[in-house]
Amino acid sequence: MRFSTVTAALASLAACVVAAPVELDARGLYPLPTDDPFYQIPTTIRSASNGQVLKSRQINTAYDVLSQSTWQVQYKTTGALGEADATVATLFTPKIPSSPPKIMLLMAPVDSANPNCEVSYGTRDPTSGPAGYDAATVGVDILAALSNGWYVAMPDHEGSKAAFISGVTEALAGLDGLRALLNFRQVLPDSTGYKAIIHGYSGGGHASAWATQFAQTYGKGLNIIAGCYGGVPVDLLATVQKLNKSFFASFAISALAGMSNAYPELKQWLVPRLYPNGTAAYQAAKTDNTCDVAAAQPFVDVYSYIKGGEAAISEPIPAKYFNQGKLGQPLSTNVGSISGVLPVPVFQYHSASDEIVPYPPVPGYVADQCSRGAHIQFSTTAVSEHLTAFIEYVGDTFIFMKNAFDGNFGGTDKACSTVQTIVAPIFSPAYIAAIGPEAYAKVLSLQGSTVQGMKINPSARA
Ligand SMILES: *[C@@H]1O[C@H](CO)[C@@H](O)[C@H](O)[C@H]1NC(C)=O
Ligand SMILES: *[C@@H]1O[C@H](CO)[C@@H](O)[C@H](O)[C@H]1NC(C)=O
Numbered sequence: 001m002r003f004s005t006v007t008a009a010l011a012s013l014a015a016c017v018v019a020a021p022v023e024l025d026a027r028g029l030y031p032l033p034t035d036d037p038f039y040q041i042p043t044t045i046r047s048a049s050n051g052q053v054l055k056s057r058q059i060n061t062a063y064d065v066l067s068q069s070t071w072q073v074q075y076k077t078t079g080a081l082g083e084a085d086a087t088v089a090t091l092f093t094p095k096i097p098s099s100p101p102k103i104m105l106l107m108a109p110v111d112s113a114n115p116n117c118e119v120s121y122g123t124r125d126p127t128s129g130p131a132g133y134d135a136a137t138v139g140v141d142i143l144a145a146l147s148n149g150w151y152v153a154m155p156d157h158e159g160s161k162a163a164f165i166s167g168v169t170e171a172l173a174g175l176d177g178l179r180a181l182l183n184f185r186q187v188l189p190d191s192t193g194y195k196a197i198i199h200g201y202s203g204g205g206h207a208s209a210w211a212t213q214f215a216q217t218y219g220k221g222l223n224i225i226a227g228c229y230g231g232v233p234v235d236l237l238a239t240v241q242k243l244n245k246s247f248f249a250s251f252a253i254s255a256l257a258g259m260s261n262a263y264p265e266l267k268q269w270l271v272p273r274l275y276p277n278g279t280a281a282y283q284a285a286k287t288d289n290t291c292d293v294a295a296a297q298p299f300v301d302v303y304s305y306i307k308g309g310e311a312a313i314s315e316p317i318p319a320k321y322f323n324q325g326k327l328g329q330p331l332s333t334n335v336g337s338i339s340g341v342l343p344v345p346v347f348q349y350h351s352a353s354d355e356i357v358p359y360p361p362v363p364g365y366v367a368d369q370c371s372r373g374a375h376i377q378f379s380t381t382a383v384s385e386h387l388t389a390f391i392e393y394v395g396d397t398f399i400f401m402k403n404a405f406d407g408n409f410g411g412t413d414k415a416c417s418t419v420q421t422i423v424a425p426i427f428s429p430a431y432i433a434a435i436g437p438e439a440y441a442k443v444l445s446l447q448g449s450t451v452q453g454m455k456i457n458p459s460a461r462a
Contacts, residue, residue, distance in 0.1 A: 023036075030121070030124055032116045032121070032289060033088075033115050033116050033118060033120075033121050034115055034116055038055055038057065038072070038074060038088070039074065039088060039115070039160070041085070041086045041160055042054055042086065045076060045084045045085070045086055046084045048076035048084070048086075049076060050076055050077060050078060050172075050176045050179060051075055051076065051077070051175075051176040051177075051178070051179020051180050051182070051183055052075060052076045052179075052180075052183065053073045053074070053075050053180055053183050053184050054073075054074045054075060054076060054086055055073065055074040056071055056072065056073045056074075056184065056186070057071065057072050058070065058071050058186075059071065059072050059090075059124050060124075061090070061092075061123050061124065062123075062139065063092065063139070063142050063143060063146065065438060066094065066095055066142075066143055066146035066147055066438055067092040067093060067094065067095070067142075067146055068093045068094070068095050069092075069093045069186065069187060070090065070091065070092050070093070071090075071091045071184065071186060071187055072088055072089070072090055072091075072120055072124065073088065073089055073091060073180050073184055074086050074087070074088050075087065075088075075089060075176055075177065075179070075180035075183075076176065077159060077172055077173045077176035077177075078172045078173075078176070078218075078335055079159055079161070079163075079169060079172070079262070080159075080163060080166050080168040080169045080172075080262040080263065080333070081262075081263070081334055082333070082334025082335050085159050085160050085161070085173070086160060087118075087155060087156045087157075087158075087159050087160050087173050087176075087177075088118065088120040088155075088156045089120070089153055089154060089155040089156065089177040089180050089181070090119070090120050090123050090124075090152075090153075090154045091151070091152070091153055091154075091180070091181050091184060091187040091188075092142065092145075092146060092151065092152040092154075092187070093151060093187045093188070094145075094146045094147075094148075094149045094150060094151060094152075095146070096149050097149055097151065098148070098149035098150060098151075098405075100192060100193030100194055100195070101151055101188060101190075101191060101193070101194040101195075102148075102149065102150045102151070102194070102195055102196075102197075102405045103150060103151045103152075103153060103178065103181065103188075103194055103195065103196040103197070104141070104145040104150045104151070104152050104153075104196075104197055104199050104401070105153050105155075105174060105175075105177065105178045105196055105197070105198045105199065105208075105211070105224075106138070106141055106142065106145070106152055106153065106154040106199055106200060106204070107154075107155070107157055107170070107174055107198065107199065107200030107204040107205070107207035107208045107211065107229070108137075108138050108154055108157075108200065108203075108204050109137060109138075109200070109201060109202040109203035109204040109205075110156070110157070110158055110164065110203055110204070111164060111202070111203040111251060111254060111293055112158075112162060112164055112254055112258075112285075112291055112293055113162050113163075113164045113254045113255075113257035113258040113260075113261055113285045113286050114162055114285070114286050114287055114288060114289065114291065115160065115161070115162040116289045116291070117162070117289075117291035118156040118158065118162065119138060119154060119156060120154075120156050122291075123138070123154070136387070136446050136449070136451045136456065137201050137202070137204070137387070137390050138154070139439075139442050140391070140394055140435070140439050140442050140443055140446075141199065141201075141394075141439075142154070143435075143436065143438040143439035143442055144394065144398050144434070144435035144436055144439035146438075147435065147436025147437070147438055147439060148398070148402065148436065150405075151181060151187065151188055153177050153178050153180065153181035154177070155173055155174050155176070155177025155178075155180075156173070156177075157169070157170045157173045157174040157177065157207045157211075158170065158173065158258065159172075159173045159262075161261040161262060162258060162261055162286070163258050163259070163261045163262035164203070164254055164255060164257070164258025164259075164261070165203070165206060165233075165236065165254075165255045165258050165259060165325070166258060166259055166261070166262035166263070166325075167206065167207075167209075167210035167213075167325055167327070168210070168262070168331075168333055168335075169262050170206065170207035170210045170211065171207070171210040171211045171213060171214040171218065172214065172218055172335065174198070174207055174208075174210075174211035175211055175214060175215070175218055175219040175222060178196055178219075178222055178224075179222065182194070182222075194223060195223055195225045195405055196222065196223060196224050196225065197224070197225060197226045197227070197228055197401050197404060197405065198211050198212050198215070198224060198226075198227045198228070198229070199227075199228045199229060199397065199401065200229050201229065201230050201231050201390045202230075202231040202232075202356075202357065202386065202387075202390070204229070205229040205230050205231045205232035205233075206232055206233050206327075208227055208228075208229035208232075209227065209229055209232050209234075209327055209342075209348075210327070211227075212224070212227035212229075212342050212343070212344065212346060213327070213328075213338055213340060213341075213342060213343075214338055215227075215343055215344055216343040216344075217336050217337070217338050218335055218336060224344055225344060225345075225404060225405070226344050226345045226346065226347070226400075226401070226404040226409065226412075227342065227344060227345075227346040227347070227348075228346070228347045228348075228397050228400050228401050228404075229346075229347075229348060229349075230348060230349035230350055230389065230390065230393055230397070231349075231350060231351075231354065231356075231357050231386060231389065231390065232327070232348065232350065232357065232362070233327075233357045233358070234326065234327040234328070234361050234362055234365040235326055235327070235358070235361045235365075236255065236322050236325040236326070237313070237322045238358045238360070238361050239252075239255070239357060239358060240252045240255065240256075240302065240313075241358075242356070242357075242358045243302070243356070244301060244302045244303060245299055245300065245301050245302075246298075246299065246355075246356075247294065247298045247299060247453055248294050248298075248356050248453065249297055249298060249299060249300045249301075249302055250281075250285070250293050250294055250295075250296040250297040250298070250300075251293055251294065251356070252302045253281050253282065253285045253296075253297060253300075253302060253305075254285045254293055256270060256282070256285075256302075257282050257285040257286050258285075259321055259325070260282075261286070263321060265317060266317060266318065266321050269315070269317040269318060270282070270306075270318075273306050273307045273308065273312060274305055274306060274307075275304075275305055275306070275307060277305055278305025278306060281296075281297055281300070281305055282305075284296060284297075294453035294454070295453065298453070327340075327365060328340040328341070328365055328368055328369055339372075340372075341369060341372045341373055341374050342369055342374040342375075342376065343374075345375045345376075345377075345404070345409045345412040345413045346374070346375065346376045346377070346412070347376075347377045347379070347396075347397065347400040347401075347412065348362075348366065348376055348377070348378050348379070349378070349379040349380065349389070349393050349396070349397070350362045350378075350380050350389070351380070351381060351382070351383065351384050351385070351386065351388075351389035352380050352381065352382040353382050353383070353384065353385070354385070354386050354389065355385050355386055356385075356386040356454070357386060359380075362378075362380075363378070363380075366378045366416070366418075369416075370416035374416070375409075375412050375413060375414065375415060375416055376412070376416050376417075377400070377410065377411075377412040377416070377417050377418075377419065378416070378417070378418045378419070379393070379396065379418075379419040379420070379422070380418070380419075380420060381420060381421065381422060383422075384457075384458070385454065385455060385457070386454055387451060387454035387455070387456050388455065388456055388457050388458050391426065391443055391446065391456055391458045392422060392425070392426050392458050393422065394426075394431070394434075394435055394439070394443065395422070395423070395424030395425070395426065395428070395430060395431030395432075395434045395435060396422055396423050396424055396434075398434040398435050399423065399424055399430070399434045400412075402434065426443070426458045443458075
């Protein structure tokens with residue numbers, strides 16, 4: 001696929017040499033974000049308003065069958081310390097748009113501290129995107145949303161610095177991605193009466209939960225009616241502990257690198273504490289353009305890279321960032337304070353046998369939120385591995401979002417509840433109806449495949 005696309009592009013280049021320049025680089029691929037002027041931050045960025053569109057270009061993606069027009073926009077946002085930043089979002093117009101507009105703010109699982117691994121790059125041409133680019137969850141979500149007539153805004157929510165797992169960065173860049181869509185008439189001609197739902201899984205679930213926490217503070221004025229997300233790491237330290245020495249240990253290294261990208265104080269603490277092998281792993285996490293995070297360092301003892309080992313992580317500076325990275329904590333930032341309580345109804349789901357993102361802290365988080373006034377419908381089953389759980393829950397997530405757009409929150413607008421079954425199991429008519437034929441075909445094509453070392457192996461049990 002990769003070569004045929006490139007060949008076709010080169011053939012069309014040869015056929016009309018004087019046409020508008022094709023933007024392929026020396027490799028015959030789209031230039032990497034670090035080489036692409038589109039991603040460069042304008043010097044005037046400080047005078048722009050949050051969500052203001054700075055640059056735009058129309059693109060083709062693998063989802064053109066359901067998108068009448070797809071654009072990348074670069075927009076103004078705010079970094080974790082309150083600094084002006086700009087990042088890119090991919091915006092989709094459904095073939096048959098809902099009216100008034102229904103919008104899915106899709107937070108992709110990017111999981112990388114390398115700016116070249118952002119989802120906008122992988123989506124622009126999935127056949128030439130980085131090897132580790134996750135077209136599985138993103139593709140199913142985009143196709144299902146477009147099939148339902150929803151607009152999709154998919155921001156590079158790590159910001160320009162690839163601040164992986166920095167919750168504040170993800171929240172602000174995510175919410176401004178929705179503002180960018182509302183500001184961009186070529187995709188959304190008239191936003192009157194719109195409703196938006198925040199959706200994502202895994203690293204994208206983390207970004208979704210953080211954006212939902214900020215929905216009525218930094219997101220003031222946006223009509224976000226619900227959150228719908230799963231596989232969320234609620235406690236970063238517990239996540240690093242679980243990942244350490246596992247097949248997925250590299251995610252822990254990426255997390256330290258990503259947080260260091262957001263917070264110079266943490267970077268200044270970390271860099272001198274790394275042994276040479278740790279420095280190499282840290283640099284690789286920030287520069288490996290294969291973006292295949294899991295393959296990078298399977299089974300390493302992450303703590304052995306750091307002088308002082310595990311105990312060093314308890315020093316005041318890292319402890320501060322691990323603590324403020326806990327979901328649900330009250331937090332004051334340079335862009336205002338949040339209580340940590342979710343301000344809108346949320347559907348949250350998590351496999352009790354998740355091998356990557358620890359399940360044990362999640363029920364406690366949900367109970368704490370509910371005791372503080374949040375409304376969560378929490379769904380869990382014991383059935384599956386991390387990525388398989390995403391596939392098995394797609395039907396239920398789209399049913400929740402469809403109903404919420406229609407004003408029916410299934411009681412989640414009034415109280416908390418816990419569900420222990422999947423209502424629309426994979427392969428059932430309700431599952432297929434919820435996501436549409438194109439997304440369902442994508443689900444079927446993913447069966448038995450492996451994405452970043454994660455097996456997708458759904459079955460009809462529920
Ligand atoms: C790293 O992970 C292994 C395996 O889970 C665990 O036994 C070990 O205690 C961890 N190392 C530290 C320093 O926590
Ligand atoms: C990294 O280097 C340190 C110091 O030489 C060593 O103790 C540790 O085992 C190494 N870790 C790995 C994963 O190679």
